[in-house]
Amino acid sequence: MDFTFTREEELFRESVREFLSKKLSPLWESIDERSLIPTDLIRDMGSQGFFAIPVPEEYGGQGGSFTLAAIAAEEVGYHDPSMATAVYTLLNNSWPYVLYLYGSEEAKGEILPLVGSGRGFFGIASTEPQGGSDVAGLRVSASLEGGVYRVYGEKIYISGVREALEQLDNGGWLLLARTGRVEDKHRGLTAFAFAAKRGGSIVEGLEYSILNTIGRHGISTGILNLKGAPIEPKYVVGGEGRGFYVAMEGFNLARILVAAANIGSARWALEEAVKWSRERVLFERPIASFQGVSFPLAELAVELEATKLLVYKAAWTADRIYVRKEPGVKPRDLAFYAAASKMKAVETSFKIYETAMKTFGALSYTKEGRLGRGFLGILSYMAGAEGAQNIMKYIVAGELIGREHVR
């Protein structure tokens, strides 16, 4: 047992904090207000090694680990509590790694260096209008026509549509589509590295629109209408019919970073509430002197610490599997920790924001109070982003009781 980060990890956190406190902290409110992460900032973050952290250097990544990626996601969440920049960061660490694991050499060579350097976006396109939780029931279809897959159907609530298709010159998603029969359910799905925009041009057969979300405005959420968009077979990730398994492995990795970003944002909110409890004087003393104010903060500090341990245990487990490749630890062993981290981190963050806003009182209900921007950011994960909370409970219950007993 050793509850310390390595020297390399500590140094990484220090350098990330130094960069973010100068480059991101002064901008985060305007990122939310203007609904835009500046392109220069994305580029700068790419140069500083914020993206594709676990991807080996020879593929354009940083040759790091999931622990380092979690540190980056946590710190970005802290320095942009609205979560926009954190979402950009966590997507562009987890999904490029899945491409690295299962993509063709050509697809990896084309996409990963662009993402790693901040010149390209690579997220996940799974959800459809009939319901995101039932991945095995998705309907977007892809079939070979003259040696090229043509994709038809609609993807909705997809993060990064504007960033991928308008802001940057290159962007796309790991897209899940049905290549088999509907009756084949999850076995009929294939994952594609869908490079929707390349060198400034958007692929034919793709229309898109941006949704009007209530928070985390700095990163867009949109709709992809696929009207025969072509995807060459070299962009199949993991083989035809293996898409469900590829995506589930990716969701495990993404959920660890989602959890890390949430605890970063929540740490910021808790610190704000603690400061305010010292400064706000009522009845001739700071409100921190009232146990009705200090006890909830104390309880949440404990919850945050416990959640942080869980999240970093998940990242450490991912490193045992993917980075250190320890014998006897398999991707399947990650499911419990990844789902538990996302479930717990989102609940903890929600409670921290609720209490922080009560601690601030009416000021928290104004934009100047700033907490509202963070609250609406973490709320995206309560509403469903990267998997509904109930689905996390199914995964944990399945690992606890046995998948065959939990449906």
Ligand SMILES: Cc1cc2nc3c(=O)[nH]c(=O)nc-3n(C[C@H](O)[C@H](O)[C@H](O)COP(=O)(O)OP(=O)(O)OC[C@H]3O[C@@H](n4cnc5c(N)ncnc54)[C@H](O)[C@@H]3O)c2cc1C
């Ligand atoms: C801001 C934001 C960004 C997103 N970005 C992306 C993205 O980049 N890519 C992407 O693919 N998707 C994205 N999503 C979509 C996200 O993956 C879905 O919200 C999620 O999968 C849930 O799907 P749904 O919203 O359609 O809810 P539904 O699946 O319709 O579920 C509705 C409710 O039913 C509950 N429920 C469903 N099934 C069960 C069950 N068996 N037992 C008990 N309860 C159940 C759920 O918990 C939920 O409360 C994003 C969502 C948001 C809010």
